[in-house]
Amino acid sequence: MNTPVHTIAINIGGGYVPGINSVITGAVLAASELGWDVVGIRDGFDGLLFPDRYPEGGVVPLTPRMVRHLSATGAVLGTAPRSDPFRVRTVNADNQIEEIDRSDELLAKLRTEKIDAVISVVSSAALSVLFKLHRKGLATVCVPKSAENDVAGTLLSFGFNSTLSYTVETLERVREAAESARRIGVVEVLGEHSGWLALQAGMAVCADAVLIPEIPFDLRKVAEKLRAKAKAGQEYGLVVVAAGATPAAGSEIIESAAPNPMRASLAPLATGPEDSYVIDQSGRMANSVALRLQRLTDQQIYPLVLGPLVKGGPPTAVDRQLGLGYGAGAVRAIQDGQCGVMVAFQPPDLKFVPLAEAINKIRTVPRDSLFVQLSRSLGIALGD
């Protein structure tokens, strides 16, 4: 963008991950150094699209004085589970619910508010929404946030390190409890497509097995390892499974509730969770793996689901630094006229990746990655 910048806005898309306030702080302090004003849009874009919901204003000024007193924990602008101006659910005059495109209205409101550019803190899923807004003329710089570190184009999304730390701490507790009870703990962690959290956390605590989406698993191989350890005197264990881990073709039948054939016939394609690729949410992956492993090992196994619980809490030092850096980096991108980009940490630099290159990709664990190799060296079974 070539026009001079006077005011920028920050919006936070998606749910909370630790470090959001650090990004806001970084952006506000860096913008202040340039003499720019900063405002925050509440709850994604809701502050602009639904101003009636905010008696104190859907857009709030953010000053250096204010952010200096901002707690590192929490999200001062709120969060919105899904903030998509192209599909806004509304009730029309005929009392019918419909999803309508309010993107033009959003862009008009940004102009009315005299906002020159927007720093959008988004997950990989929401990058495409910002890409579409950019194509329609929005000057935006995105900051990657992810508890699973699945945003492509950057080595590290903020939020991941805090999630990882909390997961590691919990896994250690689970293993100690498992040892005391002479049982095997199966812990399900976040990771729909990407196994970084399961792998790095499992590696950090030297889990007995880690199952990730990128490496289809055969539980018989995991059971073999657990049986051998039991025989050698270790009658407890720890298995970490990512929510999106999948059994290798022909190797497993994941237990699930038997579909009711009568009801199943009543609606098109309502055939129940028969396909193993379906991500078993709500801890069903932990339950399924635990049940199957118990049958294979004859050891008592208990499942535990960490799920989104690990996304709460305060940021680690790494996420505080990364958040501050990403916020300041986004301001630098705007200053350089580089809109339609995502700030990316590519050590030792912060770089600006065009959104077109960041979308349509998910940062997955390569099967030959160093983490996979090291895990194998540590004797961690990966189910293959």
Next chain:
Amino acid sequence: MHTPTPTGIVLNIQHFSTHDGPGMRTTVFLKGCSLRCKWCCNPESIQFKPELAYNLSKCIGEKECGLCLKECPESAIFVLDSDGKMRINWDLCTNCGKCVPVCPPMALYLFGQEMTPEQVLDEVEQDSAFYGESGGGITLSGGECLLQSDFAAAVLEGAHQRGINTAIETAGNVPWSFMEKVLPHVDTVLHDHKLTDPVRHKKWVGVDNKRILENFKRAYETFPHKTFIARTPLMPGVNDDEEHIRAVLAFIRPYKNVVDYELLPYHRFGENKYTFLGQVYELEDFQPPAPETLKRLRAIIDDAFGRKG
């Protein structure tokens, strides 16, 4: 002047249904709904327009195929490195359907197609041999079938002309004029009473139930010779309480043409389809109601209708 035949967007024609009205029935699902029930088991029926769905387990991957990648004008299809299979960027997809015909394993498909009443009836009539003895016929469902009122009326009128019994499943959140247009051609009206409290109705379904209750009351009174069957999709912790059941009974019992009240226990069979459509299933922690709860609530209904349990 010639009036053009209305066409409708049909999601699916389900043969040999046994829970969508009396006897063995052929259920025609129409696309488009005016509510957003959080427990919806047919999310593919919500939008009016045909929409893309993707069944990952059928995809044979970029190495073997990859045709859809070249066909998509929006670059909304990409390959996931870890398994070499396609993923849909639902934010970029416009549901144009250009990827569908080039997908050999039919992993990509469109929910919904435009049909004329005659096309629907010709397919429905193939099941007519099963209707006679069982007292079955055609049932229009959805989505909300009354939203396509011209099409629905034409299909049901045509069904009557062919001697086929007719039923509809409706949640009732439509202008009265839609209901008034369709109901003359309906033998049995299966209608939902999801929640009786308007605030809670809005919370779980998206709008309050004022118009719905007005419509039903007016329908009971305007069409005294039609058969009405009230139904509640039973959601644990939402409406599986005696208070709701008794409130519905109090609403329907004054009308002799409301002949029954059925409870449809919540199930999770629609969950996969949210994945196919790239949507999030909000009720991932809900479980079907306990058999004891169902038994207890059904006993209340039996009692109200003077039946022995």
